[in-house]
Amino acid sequence: MAEILEINDLKNLARRRVPTMFFDYADSGAWTESTYRANEEDFSKIKFRQRVLVDMTNRSLESTMIGEKVSMPVALAPTGSAGMQHADGEILAAQAAEEFGVPFTLSTMSICSIEDVAANTKKPFWFQLYVMRDKDFVLNLIDRAKAAKCSALVLTLDLQILAQRHKDIRNGLSAPPKMTPKNIIDMAIRPRWCLGMLGTQRRTFRNIVGHAKSVGDLASLASWTTEQFDPKLSWQDVEWIKERWGGKLILKGILDKEDAIMAAKTGADAIIVSNHGGRQLDGAPSSISVLPEIVEAVGDKIEVHMDGGIRSGQDVLKALCLGAKGTYIGRPFLYGLGAMGKQGVTKALEIIRKEADVTLALCGKRTIADIGPDMLYR
Numbered sequence: 001m002a003e004i005l006e007i008n009d010l011k012n013l014a015r016r017r018v019p020t021m022f023f024d025y026a027d028s029g030a031w032t033e034s035t036y037r038a039n040e041e042d043f044s045k046i047k048f049r050q051r052v053l054v055d056m057t058n059r060s061l062e063s064t065m066i067g068e069k070v071s072m073p074v075a076l077a078p079t080g081s082a083g084m085q086h087a088d089g090e091i092l093a094a095q096a097a098e099e100f101g102v103p104f105t106l107s108t109m110s111i112c113s114i115e116d117v118a119a120n121t122k123k124p125f126w127f128q129l130y131v132m133r134d135k136d137f138v139l140n141l142i143d144r145a146k147a148a149k150c151s152a153l154v155l156t157l158d159l160q161i162l163a164q165r166h167k168d169i170r171n172g173l174s175a176p177p178k179m180t181p182k183n184i185i186d187m188a189i190r191p192r193w194c195l196g197m198l199g200t201q202r203r204t205f206r207n208i209v210g211h212a213k214s215v216g217d218l219a220s221l222a223s224w225t226t227e228q229f230d231p232k233l234s235w236q237d238v239e240w241i242k243e244r245w246g247g248k249l250i251l252k253g254i255l256d257k258e259d260a261i262m263a264a265k266t267g268a269d270a271i272i273v274s275n276h277g278g279r280q281l282d283g284a285p286s287s288i289s290v291l292p293e294i295v296e297a298v299g300d301k302i303e304v305h306m307d308g309g310i311r312s313g314q315d316v317l318k319a320l321c322l323g324a325k326g327t328y329i330g331r332p333f334l335y336g337l338g339a340m341g342k343q344g345v346t347k348a349l350e351i352i353r354k355e356a357d358v359t360l361a362l363c364g365k366r367t368i369a370d371i372g373p374d375m376l377y378r
């Protein structure tokens, strides 16, 4: 196996080890994928200031996100179907994050349930909520996250209707995959993935099946998810969700200054500047390009986090320089998971930490608190 030195190495290995439909599910954006590409490309346009002869001993990436100590300000983003990249994927990623000292966010659309992850981890994780039309189901999900001692609720605001990702349609994406000749061949050449899946019972959306009314089997689940996301979700809904939850609340999917101002008024603890990894509104700007104006508008009122396009520790530092207090990675950890399970998620985090640490030093800084716009060329 070639040496794993950068996130792209994990991506290439995942491509070989994960069935096409699930690899493509991760590596895709909406429609033309222009926003998906822009998220990464816009990071590469930002340049650091190299500084010399500055004491670079005793460096640290430790920081806090919503008051929680983190070994570096990089959380694992909520990603649906992570348990299809690798058997028991959400449990493995949560364990890797916990050992590394960074937050793990479990998606509503996960394969392993809230209870599965809680039973297999020691520290609290974060739970991401999609709001469905079935309000009893939503209330119950919030209560289940509370019972599992999740320490933050991440409310996603940018997926009330689903944008189109061409690859998912062409591949006939489903969890578990349908047993068509094409899928059978695709899986058969990936025995490691198949063995993992045969060894687990967790192969469908376990937060939902058995919990939502009229979702007992897989045929009804597919129609349930497309019909169930609530297109009427409004700022008023944030109030009752906040009240019911009663803990730390993060609003995910803000890309516009006006929305950021509204979000700051809700009393939430943080916002995530995000375009859902380029998977929703194609043609929207990259997250990193709008971060500065959002920080300027609300940075003194609410903690601002960002995600989208981070592929290295350098990208993390660029986001922090532009005012983010925390960042999230989606695909980088999914590629790690698909490539090498828990070890691959740890590897992704290690790569990012090393890149961030060396970059910090070469820019003449030692701690996260030292980071600011003066580290960048403007």
Ligand SMILES: Cc1cc2nc3c(=O)[nH]c(=O)nc-3n(C[C@H](O)[C@H](O)[C@H](O)COP(=O)(O)O)c2cc1C
Pocket: 025, 026, 027, 039, 077, 078, 079, 080, 081, 107, 108, 109, 128, 156, 252, 274, 275, 276, 277, 278, 279, 307, 308, 309, 310, 328, 329, 330, 331, 332, 334
């Ligand atoms: C395969 C995949 C599934 C995702 N599922 C969810 C989800 O269930 N809930 C959510 O809020 N965001 C979801 N997202 C968006 C991520 O939380 C995050 O915003 C995005 O991945 C960040 O971009 P990056 O992948 O470039 O790091 C998903 C992203 C990917 C790639």
